[in-house]
Amino acid sequence: MEHKFFKTIEKAKLINKIKKVKYEEYEEYEEINTEDSLGRVLYQDIVSKEDLPLCNRSSMDGYAVISKNTFGASDSLPAYLGCVGKVSVNSFPERQVLDSECMQIPTGGSLPVGADSVVMVEYTKKISDNTIEIYKSVAPNENVMLQGEDIKKNKLLLKKGTKLKAQEIGILLAVGITKCTVYKKIRCGIISTGDEVVPTDKKVKPGEIRDVNSYTLSCLSTQAGAVFKRYGIVKDNFDSLKSYLTKALKENDVVFLSGGSSVGAYDFTIKVINSFKNKNILSYGLSLSPGKPTITALIDNKLVIGLPGQVASALVVMKVIFVPVLKFLMGAKDAFEKKPLMKAILTRNIASKQGREDFVRVSISMKKGEIFANPVTAKSGLLTSLINSNGLITIPSNCEGFYKGDIVDVIKW
């Protein structure tokens, strides 16, 4: 008898199924203050309503001049210009610069009408109150930032789907966009199941284990940019899990279940999911290691993920599949794209089974400027293997492993 536990599909196939779901529920957005938008994803294209800079500005301390008045100027044959005033940094100069005239200007000052360039102060000498010697010629527009040179009015500035970092927030505020529309944060419900699981603050007896997954999952949800609600520990009781899952589905966009590691615990989760009317199981298991017994389902079009109870397995599956899924649901359309990764030299052979994608924990080290990935040898269930490693390498399913000295891509974690 073939147990459903063994009906695994590939990670890529699961991701394709997830991408094809029509997530009306998730396409939600909200307007927030740009200053509070760090890490959020734009739900709108942003067009600037202003030029930046607003007018021609000096990028140096010096003198605003008409460039042709400086042509040929040198140490031995300076040009002499009449200084007709000083530009203040915060207002537009009222007087214009005429032939053979110049005006003192600070970095950031607005270029007076008539002037087309700035001579750096280092190449000038004040001869008298209103005569300046110029030792170097400047070309038109030299040391000047032209109106709209940085950002052009009415042009697309940032595209929908852009993740907002310090840089993007800076640029939005620079053109006065103090509010923006972003994808809402996904709400993740987290339910821990298992008769042997007890709260973290409880003294344990032999046979009991503390509920670690509720917390590692909430950490990863937070890092993905989501919000979470923990529902605590539900005993292996059908009615109890069904009622918690119903509640969590009502209050969240995605629900994570983390169950025991036995076939019995697995069957129990499947049974509860199957008892919902509008359900669709996307995966009974995944052809990867660790993390094979991962259930993915839709209930009323919301994702329900049954993670392995083993902490390390659940963490790997989250890292390589469901953290990207959360980001995808929050607008990062490139969440599943292959990203440039750090490369490292493998320090020993690692074997893998064909037909299964393997994720191997490694610790990264540096020696003489070279980066090495050292596979962490440990039984799969050991928590300490998690803190002794700081990266993962992927062995594709069509590959029997890597050799010592091979260059591998490292996913940091």
Added chain:
Amino acid sequence: MEHKFFKTIEKAKLINKIKKVKYEEYEEYEEINTEDSLGRVLYQDIVSKEDLPLCNRSSMDGYAVISKNTFGASDSLPAYLGCVGKVSVNSFPERQVLDSECMQIPTGGSLPVGADSVVMVEYTKKISDNTIEIYKSVAPNENVMLQGEDIKKNKLLLKKGTKLKAQEIGILLAVGITKCTVYKKIRCGIISTGDEVVPTDKKVKPGEIRDVNSYTLSCLSTQAGAVFKRYGIVKDNFDSLKSYLTKALKENDVVFLSGGSSVGAYDFTIKVINSFKNKNILSYGLSLSPGKPTITALIDNKLVIGLPGQVASALVVMKVIFVPVLKFLMGAKDAFEKKPLMKAILTRNIASKQGREDFVRVSISMKKGEIFANPVTAKSGLLTSLINSNGLITIPSNCEGFYKGDIVDVIKW
């Protein structure tokens, strides 16, 4: 006349000066709930008071056996064992396993006294209610996680200075450590200065620019794990800046000033810093680009950093120096160590001045599995150069540049 503006020191020299300061003020800690400690740094060594697991546990669904009873068992010559019960997942089995006996056991179940290994259910067949056929021999300890195999009681688990990620939080909670002592978050005061600077929500006139730095700096402080307080825009007025700086120093551990870009604005910041009694200027400028006019000072042993007014320069200096400084002050003693970075192939020649460390913005792209770094060509002041790039490469001060095709290290940003 040599202006102080030109008295630059190297980045490494500044960092050494900063490391040598005795930061009594910063060596502050607090006890928090482990579940809330994501991203914090441990202020204490952590020793586990328990073994994990607490007793020998099965890592498979199957039968707990005495391994020697299975020696020689095969498909053609199975061993027959008397099944004397079933281990429940959450309690220690009351009965022990004697010679020629076995007990059904789920993944995670506690191994009964007497048994030393587990035969996976796949290699067994139930012949009758109390007779099990075994098709495969197991070695002692096979499919068993031994008491303390993961974590040993009274042994160092995590060192002071460890950054707490999901993994570390999981492991602390697994052994019941629900509270831990971490470094306090550094408080950063942020003051924007300049007569030409106006609030971000103001309609600007020619000559005025919006206050971008207050927000990019607060984003970077947040990402470093610090908290911040913005003091808004202070006009170029000695008394006003002095009183704001005094207030910010009282309320924070570090104060960032971001001033105008002119020599006048620079001089003004120096003048205000010098007016404090207990001050020590660590740098008048840095031999790097962009970011040369960066002032670093101590006032009453607190760091005061005068950043360039130019947004891009301020961001680069923060990224390569002061974000690591903030992390250092929050316990990350490795904040200044050379980290393994992503390597990429440079797509064109870039020249640099000797005696100056250059940070070049690049955009990263992938083609046929290779990673390329494309230098972003732009005038240094352009904000758009920030959003068109997603990395920085470093040209050391003793180097005249890199050639197209060179392999370079990329700092993501």
